[in-house]
Amino acid sequence: MSTGVRHAVFFLAVAVSTVVGMGTATALPAVGTAAPDFASKSDSGRNVRLSELRGQVVLINFWASWCGPCRQELPLLNKIYAQYRSAGFMLLAVNVDDNRKDADAMLKRLGLRFPTLFDGGKNVAKLYGVDMMPATLVIDRDGRVRYVHRGYYDGYEKKYEQQVRELLKQ
Secondary structure, eight states, X not given: OOHHHHHHHHHHHHHHHHHHTOSSOOOSOOTTSBOOOOEEEBTTSOEEEGGGGTTSEEEEEEEOTTOHHHHHHHHHHXXXXXXXXXXXXXXEEEEOOSSHHXXXXXXXXXXXXXXXXXXXXXXXXXXXXXXXXXXXXXXXXXXXXXXEEESOOTTHHHHHHHHHHHHHHO
């Protein structure tokens, strides 16, 4: 089975199990709920645990190298990260590619600077009920989901930046 077909099958299975309430998948976390904790190895080799980032505003972005909107969105997220990281903002990009080499090549090509976590087994994506790419959540300093975005459209990065600024002021 080709990589593209495996990706389509995975996300179709997640979507179907979300709709019918079967399997381990659930809908993306609801606004106001605690963000599910997870730990994953980053591209730097360091383990990152979401709960250890309490006190910071965190944007989690699920992406894949085969996702066109992801390729458009990631450089824009890189700018937001560069602008706000010193103010208490962290961006975690969770990559769901089956082959890490595909993700590494895209990261290098785009020159991205934020931490990327590799979720080839889709464990974090399943925990978060990700059913489309990209999926983005903005989490407040207390670890609660404040904003959820499914997909990417031109201008979403302005929403992300406004939401991050708002939460950094709190």
